[in-house]
Amino acid sequence: MTLHNVLIIDDEPDIRELLEITLGRMQLHTRAVGTVSEAKRLLENTHFDLCLTDMRLPDGDGIDLVDHMQIHHPNLPVAVITAYGSVESAVQALKSGAFDFVSKPVDLHNLRRLVSTALKLSQSPPEDAGTQAQQADPHGLLGHTPAMQRLNETILKLARSQAPVYILGESGSGKERVAREIHRRGPRQGHPFVPVNCGAIPAELMESEFFGHIKGSFTGATADKQGLFQAAQGGTLLLDEVAELPLHMQVKLLRAIQERAIKPIGAAHEIPLDVRILSASHKDLAVEVQAGRFRQDLFYRLNVIELRVPALRERQEDIPLLATHILNRLADHWDTPAKHLTSAAIQALMAHDYPGNVRELENLLERAATLTESNTIQVADLRLPHTTDTEHPDPSSSPQRPLTQHLEQQERQTITLALAQAGGNPTLAARHLGLTARQLRHRLGRLGLKHH
Ligand SMILES: Nc1ncnc2c1ncn2[C@@H]1O[C@H](COP(=O)(O)OP(=O)(O)OP(=O)(O)O)[C@@H](O)[C@H]1O
Ligand SMILES: [Mg+2]
Structure with a gap:
């Protein structure tokens, strides 16, 4: 078992001693210093699992140290020790990226709790969870x-x-x-x-x-x-x-x-x-x-x-992905094959306003999937207000906006749709769109649609 290493920064020798004894009893290894500059020097060549710092130090303040660590040691959890009743500085430290605080006089129960939470943090860094895994x-x-x-x-x-x-x-x-x-x-x-x-x-x-x-x-x-x-x-x-x-x-x-x-x-x-x-x-x-x-x-x-949390209408391009996910979940739930949306239906879903956001999308799809006998969901099945079942929406119905913006919107919809239909496979989507994979990547980048 590796011994955890904790860095303590406080200019009062009594507090340093109290913290060192308490953490020592928790089977932790500690180093204690009294200034910001000593702390920075130690951090450069020693590995730590946790850092506890006082807020007011002779050569700087705890917030500066928190800021420094966010840049140079972003994976090292840091907690601050604040003077009694100084909520303001605790809040400021949390906003800067400190993960927690203890106030003076230090309550040893709280301190032990904070330390064990922090060490769990350094054991299982959540970095392993990339966007892909999340999806x-x-x-x-x-x-x-x-x-x-x-x-x-x-x-x-x-x-x-x-x-x-x-x-x-x-x-x-x-x-x-x-x-x-x-x-x-x-x-x-x-x-x-x-x-x-x-x-x-x-x-x-x-x-x-x-x-x-x-x-x-x-x-x-x-x-x-x-x-x-x-x-x-x-x-x-x-x-x-x-x-x-x-x-x-x-x-x-x-x-x-x-x-x-x-x-x-x-x-x-x-x-x-x-x-x-x-x-x-x-x-x-x-x-x-x-x-x-x-x-x-x-x-x-x-x-x-x-x-x-952004409203669904602010992230229209997520609609095909969400819709597919929701239909698959319903199919799992009902133990039936998943129903598919026609291209026109996906476009109609993307054009809707969603005052009720993702929950509204869920309800709408559940209703459509329940009422549709066949395996495909058409625009009419969605029962959206003001939609007609046509693959070519009436151009006169599109709101007035500059041409470039309009074209960009169309391009987004077409690409998102192609990706959804290709099951997220960019090579396949590019082929359907008559583009090379490289051209598609370029367009995704330009439209801010990063694809995984
Ligand atoms: N990004 C997302 N990916 C997948 N499902 C989502 C996403 N956002 C919301 N949902 C689903 O949408 C539904 C509504 O979400 P949630 O209950 O979290 O919303 P809420 O903002 O708390 O709503 P309310 O204001 O009604 O309390 C839930 O079924 C949730 O699982
Ligand atoms: Mg809620």
Whole structure:
């Protein structure tokens, strides 16, 4: 077994000693220094698995060190030690890429938890999961448009971090799926992922649902009940539709997140929490804060990192891939051969607006597949508003836009369609399009349609 090596940077000898003793008891090897420059020098020629740094150092600040490591040692998890109550600097460190923080005076329980999470991180780097693997993976986020590639890359980065992430996106766009991916690709995988729809719990039951209660603590509490926070212990809690939380719960939630502990109703003691908090909403929380419906302090805690999930209409080129995937899944489910879409049907799907995003696409295809007797789905089977079943859409119906933009859109659709029909095989697609593989690659690049 290789001994893990931890770098500690703090200018107070007492803290260095405390950290070295604590980590030593965890069978870890440590090196401790008191300045940024010593740390940088050591990092150059020694391998470390984790770095713990103080925020204020004699020759610089912890954030600079976090920034330095993001560039020079991007795979080394770094956590910061912050002064008591300085939330601002903790948040800043998380935004810069620190994966977590502990505040002074250092709570040894929290410290041990943080260290073991970090070491799990360095053991199983999520880098092994390339986009290709994700596309084959039924749980992953499908899509090869630049917007989805960026989202998938960000998810991998955020999975390593323990920072709270606020996921913003239209209804049905995949917010919950994003949250599951963040959980599944990080060190908490193997522990529970608990999604909670904040809009669906009656206000009077909320406290008990979140924090649990002790038998007899109120009328109707006939047995001890574990709350959602405890159910997520070691894992991730997704506060879905977080904008719907009533104000009195917002206060209690803020406290739980801040203290990293909860107290079930009627309990004598607090229970320490080790739960990563993700939140999601189709409403813009910043607007809710402005309107006085959401507490600014809670917003600030939840929204350390904001992740926007693009609407389906912003990534039309992903539609053929998603549609094929959905039809295959339905076929698996029903144990029947998969139904195919005609070219015109795919084009009609790509032209639709999708206020309900991927969920709408799923519903629409399920309805069409159920109602169609044959193995092919035609435009009419889709029952989209304003579509006619023709391979050549009426040019007068296309919206007014510059010719080049119009042509580019047509080219995108044609290429995406050809790729989908060729089962993603670029050589085959190029042949169908009357292009060489090289020409197709060139066009894909120009249109920003990277293909794997
Ligand atoms: N990129 C994607 N690849 C594959 N399936 C997806 C993708 N995005 C969303 N889905 C599917 O679309 C459906 C809706 O996704 P999800 O429930 O995550 O959306 P949501 O944004 O949380 O929706 P709501 O606002 O209604 O809560 C799910 O069945 C999900 O699996
Ligand atoms: Mg949802």
